[in-house]
Amino acid sequence: MGPPLERCRKEWRELEEEFQQLQETHKIYRQKLEELNSLQSVCSSSIQKQKRRLKDLKYNLQRCKHVSDPEESDLIQQINTSIKERQNVFFDMEAYLPKKNGYVFPREKVT
Numbered sequence: 001m002g003p004p005l006e007r008c009r010k011e012w013r014e015l016e017e018e019f020q021q022l023q024e025t026h027k028i029y030r031q032k033l034e035e036l037n038s039l040q041s042v043c044s045s046s047i048q049k050q051k052r053r054l055k056d057l058k059y060n061l062q063r064c065k066h067v068s069d070p071e072e073s074d075l076i077q078q079i080n081t082s083i084k085e086r087q088n089v090f091f092d093m094e095a096y097l098p099k100k101n102g103y104v105f106p107r108e109k110v111t
Contacts (some may be wrong), residue, residue: 040097047090047097052085 061076068076 043093045099047093050086052091054086058083 058080061079065073065076
C-alpha cells in the first residue's frame with residue numbers, strides 16, 4: 001500500500017472516530033431538546049391553567065364586592081392588585097416560551 005493510500009486510510013479512521021462522537025453528541029442534543037420541549041409544554045399549560053383560575057377568581061371577587069363591608073372590600077382590592085401583578089409575571093414567563101405559531105422541532109425524520 002503506497003503512502004497516498006495510507007494517508008487516505010488514516011484520514012478515514014479519524015473521520016470515523018469524529019463521526020461516532022458526533023452521533024453521540026447529537027443523541028444527547030435530541031434528548032435535551034425533548035426535555036426542553038416537555039418543560040415548555042408543562043410551563044405553558046400551567047400558565048394557562050393559572051390564568052383561567054385567576055379570571056374566575058376575579059369574576060367571583062367582583063360579585064362579592066357588591067355585598068362586602070369595608071374590611072372585606074380592602075381584602076378584595078388587595079387580591080385584585082395581586083392578580084394584576086401575577087398577570088405581569090405570566091407575561092414575562094411567556095416571553096421565554098415559544099409562541100403558538102412558532103417553530104416546532106421535528107420529532108421524526110421527514111422522508
